[in-house]
Structure formats: C-alpha cells, structure tokens
Amino acid sequence: MEDYTKFKLKRKEELDAVLADKNDLFVVACNKCFKELDSFDEPECGLFEEIAKEQGKNIVGSARIDFLCNEPLTSKSFEGLLPEGTKNVFVISCGLGIQTIAGLVEMPVYAASDTVIVDGHHGMALTTTLCDACGQCYLNLTGGICPVVDCSKSLLNGQCGGAKNGKCEVDKEMDCGWQLIYNRLEKQGRLQEMLNQPVELRDYSKVNHKFVSEYVKSVREERYEGYYGGIHPTEFKELSEHSSLVRFPEPLNVVIPMSQHAGAPAEPIVEVGQQVKMGQKIAQAVGPISSALHASVSGTIVAVEPRLHPISGLEALAIVIQSDGKNTLDDSVKPAGDLDKLSADEIIEIVREKGVVGMGGAGFPTAVKLKSPKPIELVLLNGCECEPILTADHRVLLEYADEVVYGLKAMMKASGAPKGVIAIEDNKLDAVELLQAKTADIENIEIVVAKTKYPQGAEKMLIKRVMGKSVPSGGLPMDVGAIVCNVSTAKAVSDAIQLGMPLIERVMTVSGNRMNKPGNYLVKIGTSVKEIVNHCGDVKGDDVTIKIGGPMMGFAQANLNVPMLKCSNGIIAVETTVKEAVECIKCGRCADVCPMELRPLYFTKYALSEDWEGMKTQNTMDCIECGSCEYICSSKIPIVERIKIGKTAIREGK
Amino acid sequence: MLITQLKSKETIEALAQGKTVIINCHGCKEVYFAEHEADELQKDLNGVTQIITTDYICNPDNLKLQLKKHTDVINAADTILVFSCGVGVQTVAALFEGKKVYSCCDTYPLPGFQGVTPLNVDCGQCGECYLNGTGGICPITACSKSLLNGQCGGAKEGMCEVDKEMECGWERIYRKLEKLNKLDNMKYEAPKVRNYHNPNAEEPTI
Amino acid sequence: MRITELFQRGEFVLTAEVGPPKGVELDHLIKDAHEYLKTRVHALNVTDNQSSVMRTGSLATCKVLKDEGLLPIFQITCRDRNRIALQSDVLSAALLGIENLLLLTGDYTTLGDHPQAKPVFDLDSVSLIHAVKRLEEGFDIAGNAVDGAPPKFAKGAVVSPCSDSVDVQLAKMEAKVKAGCEYFQTQGVYEPEKFIKFMEQAKQFGVPVQLGLIIPKNVGMCRYMNANVAGVHVPDDMIKELQADKEKTKAGDTGVEICARLIKECKDYAQGVHIMSLGWENRIPEILDMAGIAPITPVV
Structure with missing residues (x-):
C-alpha cells in the first residue's frame, strides 16, 4: 500500500537554523495517518533527535501520539507530559497537529516538519486526487471527469x-483532461450537449471561510454533544414507531433458557411432567449475581434439556413448557401492597424474587444494582433507545407511562436515591411530552431530553450526558452514585410490586425494512423467534439477515429455532451487508467516533498478532462493543469481533 | 475531507432522465450528508428504478462489491444519479464509462483532513511550514x-x-x-514568497 | 520625476487621489485634474480597481495623465495579478516613464463588484516592494537578470496611524521599510493626537510620511467609515461638528474646514499631505488655501 503521510521532516539546514538558539527541547511526533498500519515506530522522531543531539541540544523528553490533530484526545494524552525545565516544544506532524499542540501549551512550539499535498485525502479510498471541492460540481457537463482536477x-x-499527442503541456505523463472529457462524451453521444454549453465561469466566492467555519462549528457541537464521539446511523424507526402494542398470540410451547441474565445461570426446580401455573417460579438464582425464572404460561413441563441459545449460539440448558392455553395464574402472583408501606429491603426482595433483570441488553439482575454498597444519588431511567429500528422502549413509554414512573419511584426508594431522571432522545417527542405531563407534580423526577446520537443508551454515555461524570475505567455506575435502568425494567419492577407478576413477558419490536409486517408486540418470554417472524408475514428477499436486538449490537441468527429472552428487545430483518475487510489505512475515523475515547485501530492489529499486552495497554476492556468503530470503518474491518477475541484472551488471563 | 451540499431540486429533476438508478454514499455521513433532504427529494423523482444506499464508494473495489447484486438494474438504466462527494461521482463514472453519471451534490473543502471530525485548525498543506x-x-x-x-x-x-x-x-x-x-x-529579514512549483519538502540527510 | 526627490529636497509633498472610471471616457477626470489639482498637488495617485470594483486600468490612466503634463503615482495591488503580471506591469510602467509607485496588498475580491473572481495574492505588499527593489537592482524576483539598464522608481506604501492596533501596524511598516519602501501615505487621519504619537514612533525608520486625509462629506459617511473602513476612526465631536450646521455640511464646507484644520495640526509632524477626495477634487484648492499651503509649480 502506498504511504499517504502528508508531512516530511524539514531539511537539515532548515532544522539547524531553527534549532540554533533553542535548547531543552521536548519532541512530539504524530503517529502518521493515512498509511498502512504496519508499524508503530515513526523514524522521523529519532532522526530529528539525532539532528538536535548533533547540535548538542538537551532533549528533555519525547512523545508519540496518534492523531495529534484530534484535540479532545490529544489534550488528554498530553496532560502533564511536559517535564519541568522544558523550554521549547518541537512537533513532527502535519500543520494540524502542530497547531493543536501550539494551542495547548504556553511555551513556544516549533514545526520540525513540512506538510505536503498528497493525493487522495479527499474521500477515504486513497486513490488519486479526484475532487478539488470547488463547491460547484461540473461533473454533470463533463461525463464525470473533473475539469478542475484533470x-x-x-x-x-x-x-x-x-x-x-493527448498529453498535458504541464506534465507529459498526464492525459489532457479535456481530451478525456471529449472522448467520454463522444462515447455517450453527448458531443452536441457539450457544444451547446454556455460559457462557464468559476465562482470563487462559493467556497468561503464563513460557510466552512460555521459548518465546522455546527458539526463539532453535534459531535461532542453530551459525550465524545458517537454516530448517527439511519434510524428507520418510522417503520414501527406509530404501531400500537399488540399482544402476541399465545405460544404453544415456550423455551426458557436458564441463562438469560448476566452472571450464573439459574437452576431448574421443576421436573418433566410437572404441571406449572403462569408466574410460578421454575428455576432459582444461584449465587449473588443470578436471577430466578418463572413460567410464562400455564401448562406441562415437557423437557429440561439443552436447547440452542440465541446469544451464545450454543446449546444451553432450558425448560420447555407446553401451554394449556389457559394462563392460570399462580397463587404467588398477588399485589405487594402500597409502595409507601414497603421498606427499601422489601422492594429489593420483591425485585429479586420476581426475576427482574435489565431489559435493555445485558440482563444484569436489577436487585443487585439496587442493593448498592455505595451511596446512590440518582436513578437514571434509560429511554434513549438509540439503536436504529427498535421502538419497543418508545412504546413502553407511551403505553405504560404510569408504570414506568411507578417503577422509577420504587427503585429510588429501594436504592435511597434522592433523585430520578428519565432520559429520552429527541426523536421521541411524544413520549417526552407525555412523561413530562406525568411527572410535572413530582419534584424529584426530571425528564431529560437528549439529542439523538448513538450509543447514547450505553450507561456510561448516558451518565456523561446527564450527570457530566465519567465512570472510571473498569468501574460501575455506582462509582459515580448512579443506577441506570431501562424503562422496560422500570415497568417490570412496577408489575412485580403492583401485580405481583414476575418478569414473564416483555415488549419487543419486530421490524426492519425486510420484515413484511413490522410492529410492536407484547411477547411471552420463551416464545420462538421463528413463530414471531412467521406471524409478522415473514421476510422479503433472499439477502436477509435476522438479528435479535438492534442492527448495531444485535445478534445475527442463522437458525430461528431460538427463544425470546428477557433482554430481547427486538427481532429485525435487514439487508445482508456485503463486505470484504482490507488493510487499515489509519484514517482515524474509529478513534473519532469511539465514545469510550479508545483507539480501536490498534485492536484490529493486536488481535491478529495475538498481542494481548498491547490490547491491555490500549484499554480493550473498557470497550462497550457498541460497534460505532466497525460501522464507520472505511476498510470494513470486523473490529468488534477482534475486540471480543482480545477481551476473551485477557479474561482467560493470557 | 469533504462536505457536500445538495444541488437544487430543479437541477436534480432535470438530470433524472429515463430509467434512473440512485446511489447514496453514507461513508462520510458523520462529516456531512443531507440524508433526510436527499430522501425527500428522491421520493419525488420520476423514473427511479432503484435506490442504492451504501458507503465509501470512493473505494472502487468496495463500490464494485456493493453494486454487484444491482448489476441488472444498473445495466438497464439510462441515468445514474450519485449523491456523494466529487470523488464518489467520479468513481462511479469511471466504473460505468458509457452511462450518464450525474452528480447531485456540490462538494466543499473542510479544514482538517483526517478522521471524521472537522477541525477548528487548518493547514494549507503548502509544503513549507511557516x-x-x-x-x-x-x-x-x-x-x-x-x-x-x-x-x-x-x-x-x-x-x-x-x-x-x-x-x-x-x-x-x-x-x-x-x-x-x-x-x-x-522583524523583517527577507520577504517570504511562496513556492507554488514544488511544494514537496526534501528529505533531510545526515 | 520621482517624488522621493521632492522629499529629499525638503519639500512638503502634496498628492491627491483620482480614480479611473468604469469606462474609457477620461475627459472629466483630466479636466478636473487640470482645473483643481495641477497647481495644488505635486502628484496624483491613480487607484488600481479601487475597492475591488472593476475599472479602467491604473497604468493606462497614469500614462494619459503623464501625457497631460501631470505627475502620476501608479498604485498596484496584489489582488488581481500574480508575480509574473506584477513585475511585468512594473517594467511596463518604467517603459512609459512612470516612476512613482504605491505598492499595496489590495482589498479582498468579495468586497467589490465581482465577488466570484479568483483572489490572487500571490505576493503581498512587502514582497511586492522587494520585487520592485530587485528589478531596480537588475534582477527579477526569481533571480533572472533584467536586460539593459534597470528601472528606478519611488517606492511607496501605506500605513494606518489611527489603527486600533498601532503596534501591529508599526511592525509591518518596519518590514516595508526594510524591504525597500521609500515613502508612506497614511490611511485617513481624523485624530491628530494619535497621528502625532504614531509619527514619534515612526520617526526611527527615517522614511517620509504623508498625512492621509479623506474629506468627511457628511455624518452618514463618517459612521459608515467608523463601522467598516479599516484604520479609520472619526471621533464623536467631529461628527457633532458635522451635525451642528446641516446646511454648511451639505455645502461641503464643514468637511473642508475639518481637513484644513487637520493639516494645520499635523503639518509639523508630516512630510506631506495626501488627500483622498472621493470625487470632491474641486474642494482641494480650498482646503489647501485654508490650511495656508500655497500653490506649487508643477513638476513632471
């Protein structure tokens, strides 16, 4: 691959002159961008230091930083880096990096490099320069060959x-651009069109500082809104956001895997042949981080055996119940009484007993969160639903607003939090309005409207957005005094207390532009995905991927004979993406969008070379697997997959 | 790094002649692409046989891969309308030399030329850093x-x-x-005058 | 004749600005020059597409004025020409016997009547002064020898004594002097105390400076300049003065009085006066009379 680095060390004579009256130097080198990520060593840094040492200069230190021009990341990397006694900073970078450093430090900053124009930095494909960005595209007149560039x-x-001979007078190796245009138009039978063109005059005022600077300001504000990075995938929420909830037809069988939450799988307490009622406990929690399971239908236990699990893709122990179609309620399903009369511990016990887990994705047992060893100042209900396509939480907010508010109050009481917030993205203004009305009289509950940006629903992002605090690396929300729960979880807490109903059904979205009849459904846990897809009119076309969850973080399913889990918020059918991974070109987009402020490009390399130490140095474990890096990757590298490999290796102690 | 602005609706309507295939590039969407405006505009165009939304069409290999399954409909089209920066339009035009490939956007330069984030600082890439x-x-x-x-x-x-x-x-x-x-x-020593001819710095030698 | 010779002789050098029209009818300009300026100012600055508005060229107009027995100063900006065209025009000026130059960077293109035009700015005022100096030394800016006897010019530039950042102005003025500038004309001055203070600092460069004056025609013009024109500030009491007697101001008399007064107050600190009358050439004799500056014997 060609090297598109756009800076070169200045000539020695020039450097000698600049260095002449300066001493006590700190050297900063930018790890280059737009080049194959093949080495992490940039020789210019050493070369410059040699030149400086030859002059007898004292070098107080040096640093190599990626994407020096990325001010938010660079300012962090640079913090406290300059040793005492530094008098001059020399930067080896393109002009952007030099100016970033010059803006960061008070002392004189010098350029040790010149920035050169390289082909292909317009567009990501590093070919040749094709576009001059003149703001007045002429390609329509010239058969798609640019007269400004060619x-x-x-x-x-x-x-x-x-x-x-068809070659340019300026560069004999270059074809005459207008000859090419003529040939192309002749081929397309458009010569007359060319001859009829009125005289073209370029408008140099089109590309003006004002337009660009105002634009930059707006984009930067959007990019750093709430938290660093993030992306804006096409939402496709219009497919189902206005479809009211429908109760899914009674399943004949439900398959309830023992593992549907973070932590240890539950342990069956029923036997094959046994009759169970709806809401009856069928499996008990094992250990501190685990959760009980309940029958979602009344009927007969027909099997306790390994079945295909939708997340792991492996067989895992599950209880299969054949429904008798009666939904006879278990005696244990009865209201717990007035919330005011319940103690914090009683609420936590109900939540634990009724098998409530986080319904936004990971399925962390809610009771464990509520019983925080650290003081909690805020219960943050997550109604962002930042994943495209999904509208389940949106419908919960609209159709169960009272239950959500009740659940929030219960969790505030259980955790001792003085304050509650429901965060909703601004693409659900109807839900915002409704919840604002419902909570208008409640002093300590606030509705926060967040500007739509993926992955806002990730708890660490949401905490940053709402509280302005960062959860420390490896830490939990409680470390900053917060509990984050999905709005569906709040509804489940409400059901557990008000009805005594354990978590046996949930709201899910069945959608995507390849799903024939998108909608939002109230589905029993354990219902077969295949049944649901069939019920929704099946899928369109043959290049379809079906995922449980959203398009960004959902799990693709090859075999639809898997059950719905407590944390399955949707089934989507989307067009299968075709991609072939090529080499990383260090375009820096992954680092620009990573909301955890990591540098995912390293993971792509380290996973392949099994450099687990490198993985650790780059804080792989902090990755939340939101997939923003993979979404934006111009080289189509399966970054998340490689990150998971690294995480597994680190967990295994490699 | 480039940003794009949609051409006027009238201009684009005049370009959509006969059977028309639309290609949207979302590769630099985080930088700027008027996604919703483009969607609305495309709904009203006549003769559209296929709308293809993909990314990084500036990469010819990726472009080919993404268009593979649409080969028939593209071959049958009279016009291809491309909603992307000038690089993308030319990549498509080079792939279909015999087709009328039209640009529906105007492209503007952006300060900063790496990553997604437009930068406040700017570099003219003059090759003689001042x-x-x-x-x-x-x-x-x-x-x-x-x-x-x-x-x-x-x-x-x-x-x-x-x-x-x-x-x-x-x-x-x-x-x-x-x-x-x-x-x-x-303080003045000598006038500084730019060298537009050969801006590439020479490699230092020790 | 080069106006630097006048400075050397110790003369108080008087110049006025004329702008070529958009079109080739120069009769009016020539008539006014003869009638009001010929015996009152030593030389006439001819503007170069002033304010980025396209007009007849400065060089050709200079030649016409010279043929009329007037002494022109060829103003050159870097806005519309690259270094090839600029040096070429400087040599052309020498060929036509035009020896006085005022070398400027120039207003930006978007401020004028062709905002779509490509702004050039290949050189700037400092490098242009340097380029002219090199031509005088027998070389072009690329180092190629110029055939025959090299030309010789009076190389002038501008400076704004009443700028909101005088320190930055002085730094650039020094660069211009070092590059070879031999005289300065200032931006319009309305605050004598600022001018005097500036001149005390500019003295060190040992280069003559002409006090620049823009005739204040009315209150609106002053307010506009205060808001928009770089380096110009009309103080409040002067605006009040223009407001006081509306009839008198309308007749142009207040502006004339102000200019005369400014000349009197600054005269001892300047080496000449440069009047930008913006179409009021006919009032220049009055201003000079009122300031006690006698008519001159024309030089060519």
Missing part, C-alpha cells in the same frame, strides 16, 4: 491547445 | 489572503475585512508572539 489549468470551457 | 515564525498559527489559513509578510491593513478592531466574524490572522500571530516574548520573529 486539467492542469482547471479550464472549464475546453482544452487550452497546449496538449501534444 | 508555523515556526508565527507562534504556531498558520498564516496561509488564518489570513483570508494567505499573506506571509504581515497583515494587509484591512482589519477593523482586529476582525478581518473579508469576514467580520473572523479574527485577523496576523493580529492573532502578533499577539501570540507578544505573549511568547518572540516579537523579534516579526
């Missing part, structure tokens, strides 16, 4: 007459 | 006229004559040097 003189009204 | 004499503020990009030997005199209360909301680059440089106690840098 003609040395950027002529707009035909060739200058200087070409010889 | 930052050493200017306190780390680039005269090529911070001055509307890219002057190298000091301000033009057109600034009023420190603001540029070209854009009254932009600070005069040379006043910024002067103040920065003053702060660094490096005003000597402003």
